[in-house]
Amino acid sequence: MAGQLNPNLLLAVPLAPLAGAIIAGLFGTKFFGNKIGRVSSHSVTILGVLIAFVISVMTLQDVIGGAKYNGVVYNWMTVAGLKLEVGFLIDSLTAMMMCVVTFVSLMVHIYTIGYMKDDEGYNRFFSYISLFTFSMLMLVMSNNFLQLFFGWEAVGLVSYLLIGFWYTRPTAIYANMKAFLVNRVGDFGFILGIGLILAYAGSMNYAEVFAQKEVLAQAVLPGTHWMLITVACICLFIGAMGKSAQFPLHVWLPDSMEGPTPISALIHAATMVTAGIFMVARMSPLFELSDTALSFVLIIGSITALFMGFLGIIQNDIKRVVAYSTLSQLGYMTVALGASAYSVAVFHLMTHAFFKALLFLAAGSVIIGMHHDQDIRNMGGLRKYMKITWLTSLFGSLALIGTPFFSGFYSKDSIIEAVHNTHIAGAGFANVAVLVGVFVTAFYSFRMYFLVFHGAERFGKHHDDHRHDAHHAADDHDAHHHGLAPGQKPHESPLVVTVPLILLAVPSVLIGYFTIGPMLHGEFFKDVITVAQSHPGMEELTKEFHGALEMGLHAFLSLPFFLALAGVASAYYCYLVNPRVPAWFYKKFHAIHTLFDNKYYLDRFNEIVFAGGARLLGNGLWSVGDKGLIDGLLVNGSAKLVGWGSRVARTMQTGYIYHYAFTMILGIVLYLGYLLMFPKT
Secondary structure (H helix, E strand, O other): OOOOOOHHHHHHHHHHHHHHHHHHHHHOOHHHOOOOOHHHHHHHHHHHHHHHHHHHHHHHHHHHOOOOEEEEEEEEEEEOOEEEEEEEEEOHHHHHHHHHHHHHHHHHHHHHHHHOOOOOOHHHHHHHHHHHHHHHHHHHHEOEHHHHHHHHHHHHHHHHHHHOOOOOOHHHHHHHHHHHHHHHHHHHHHHHHHHHHHHHHOOOEHHHHHHOHHHHHHOEOOOOOOEHHHHHHHHHHHHHHHHOOOOOOOOHHHHHHHOOHHHHHHHHHHOHHHHHHHHHHHOHHHHOOOHHHHHHHHHHHHHHHHHHHHHHOOOOEHHHHHHHHHHHHHHHHHHHHHOOOHHHHHHHHHHHHHHHHHHHHHHHHHHHHOOOEOEHHHOOOHHHOOHHHHHHHHHHHHHHOOOOOOHHHHHHHHHHHHHHHOOOOOHHHHHHHHHHHHHHHHHHHHHHHHHHHOOOOOOOOOOOOOOEOOOOOOOOOOOOOOOOOOOOOOOOOOHHHHHHHHHHHHHHHHHHHHHHHHHHHOOOOOOOOOOOOOOOHHHHHHHHOOOHHHHHHHHOOOHHHHHHHHHHHHHHHHHHHOOHHHHHHHHHOHHHHHHHHOHHHHHHHHHHHHHHHHHHHHHHHHHHHHHHHHHHHHHHHHHHHHHHHHHHHHHHOOOOHHHHHHHHHHHHHHHHHHHHHOOOO
C-alpha cells in the first residue's frame, strides 16, 4: 500500500549480509576452528545478499508506488537534548541505491566462487565482502549524519581489509595503508562539516537539518566573513573527495588493484567510491545554498575527469586501465553534482555501476584465462578462446565510451548537456574537460580491448616485464608460475564466472534506455533532490528531451559521438593497423609519457611533503618531546632528583647522637632566623 513500508523488513536488508559475514567469519576461518566448509561459507553469504536484493527490489516497487519511510530503528542515547539514533530514510534515491548495491554485490559473490576457488582465504574473503555490503547499505539507508558517518567509516575499514587481503605481499600492505591514510584526510574534513552543521542546526537528523536550511544560509563562520554553509559544504565534499577518489585525494584508488579482482569490482562500481557521490546528492538542499561550494565541486570533478583519463592511456596492467577509467567517470559524476544536475550524477552512478562491474569482472576472467598474467602487452587474440568474456567486454566498453542506445550513453550525454547549460564559475573549463574526456575514454578503453582480444597472439612467450595477480595469496617471490607457458592456450572461464558477466551485460546495455525518462525528466526524484530556481540547467535539459529513442538517434549527429568514434578509430589504427605510431609518440613525447607514468609525481610529492614532513615532525617530537622532555627531564630527571636527595639524606644518617643533636640545634637556629627576618604581621 502506498505510504507504508515495513521497518522490520527494511531492517533485514542490512542485517542479512551482516549475518552471513558473521557466520562465515566466525565459523569459516582458522582462527575460530574452521567449523564450516567453503560451500557453507559462500552459501550463507550469497543467501544473505540475495535476501537483501529481493527485499530491495520489493522496496523500490513500493517506493515507485508512492511509499516512503523515515523513522527511528534504535535510540542509542540522548545527550543534552541531542538524539543519537539509528534510523532509515527510504525514498527513491535510497531504494535505487539499495538495488544497485545488492545486485552488483550478488554478482560479485557468485563470481568469487570461481575466481577465489584455490585461495586459502576463501571463507575470510566471503566474510569481508558480505560485511562490505552491510556497511554500504547502512550508509545509503541512513536518515541521520551519525549513521552516515558509521557507514562511511565502516566501508573504509573493510576496504582496508580487502585491499590488503593478500597480506604477505608488501605491495598489498602498502596499498591498503595508503588507502586508509588518504581516506582519513578526507574524513577529517567530513567530520568537520558534520560538526559545523550539528553546532548550528542542533540536530543530526537529515529532515530536521534541511528544515533549517534558510537559517543556515544566513549564518557566518565566527571570526571570518565566510558563509557557514559554504564552509560546511566544502568540508563535506572533502570527505567525498577521499571516498570517491577526486583529485588530489585520488592517489589511493589505482594502488587498490593489489586486492583480488572481485573486490576491485565491488569497491569501484557500486559501493565505496560511489558513497561520496550519493552523499552530495543527498545533501542537495544544503549544496544548493552555496554557488561557491558548487563551483569548487565542479572544478575538482573536471580536473579528475580529464587528467585521470590521460593516465589510463599509458597503463599496461588490465586492472589499472579499468581503475583509471573509474577515476575519470567519478569525475564526470562530480561535474554533474557541481552543475546542480544531481539526478544526472546519480543516474550515471547507476549505469556506471553495472558496466564498470562488468569490465572489472571481465578483466578478472581474462586474468584467469591467462593464468594470472595482467599485462595487456602479453595478450592478443583472446576473442577466439574466450568468446563470452570477449562479447561482454565489448558491451561494457561500448557502454563506457557512451555509444548511443547503451546505458552509459544516456547518462554521460546528459552530463555533457547539463554542464553546457550551467553558468556556475568554472563551467567553461568543465565543458572542455568532459568533451575531451570523451575522446580520451574511447581511446584507452579500446586500446585495452584491441590489445586483449584482437591482433596477434602474444601469450605463451617469455616476457621480462609482465605483471601478475597473486591469485593464490602468495608473495611476489613464490615459485608459482604466472602467465601461459609456451604452447599453452587461454581458456574460457567456468559458468560461475561467465554467468555474472552475462547478467551484468544486460543492464549495461538496456537500463539507460528504460530509466532515463522517469529518473531525469519524470518525478522519480521529486521531493528527494532539491535544485534552486537560480540553477535552471535541469529544466533546460528536460525541455530538450523528447524520448530515449529520439535522444539516441540524434546522438549520431552530435559532437560527443564523433569524438568517441575518433577515439575508437585512433586506437584501432595505433594498435592493430600501425603499431609503430605509439612507439613514435613515445619517442617524440617521452617527457609527457614520463609525467603520466609517474602519475603527475603526486605520489612523490606526498612522500616528500606530507610523509616526509610527518616523519620530520615525528622525529622532532620523539627526540625533543619524548626522549628529551618526557624521558630525559620528567622520568629520568625525577629519578635522578630522588637519588640525589637520598644520597644527601643518607650522609646525615650516621647513627651518632651528637650529630642528630647538632642537626636539631641547627634547624632551630635557622627557624629563629627566619622568624626574625619575616616577623608575622
